[in-house]
Amino acid sequence: MKLVIDEGRCKGCNLCTMVCPYRIFQPGTILNRRGIVVPVLDRPERCTNCRLQKLHGRTLCGMCQMICPDQAVRWDEERLFERHRMAIEF
Numbered sequence: 001m002k003l004v005i006d007e008g009r010c011k012g013c014n015l016c017t018m019v020c021p022y023r024i025f026q027p028g029t030i031l032n033r034r035g036i037v038v039p040v041l042d043r044p045e046r047c048t049n050c051r052l053q054k055l056h057g058r059t060l061c062g063m064c065q066m067i068c069p070d071q072a073v074r075w076d077e078e079r080l081f082e083r084h085r086m087a088i089e090f
Helices: 015-019 063-067
Strands: 002-005 073-076
Touching (some): 063 073
Antiparallel strands (some): 002 073
16 A cells, blocks of 8 residues: 545645654645645655555545545555555654
């Protein structure tokens, strides 16, 4: 699973940047096509719960998805054999 921010839905409230325990979301600096500054993902591989869910049966943290008022944060299935980085922090 990989973390995705839907720029069409995001209104730039930055609530996800405040609640993420892994500090994956950072306030953005570039305006999107609607003139909204959308948060950016800073090394989303640090989100161990979404990366290791299928491997170890963990449940998703989901704080970013629960707090988003516009449902702009979601997890997408990764393609088979898609390369990605994984970081495990203790």
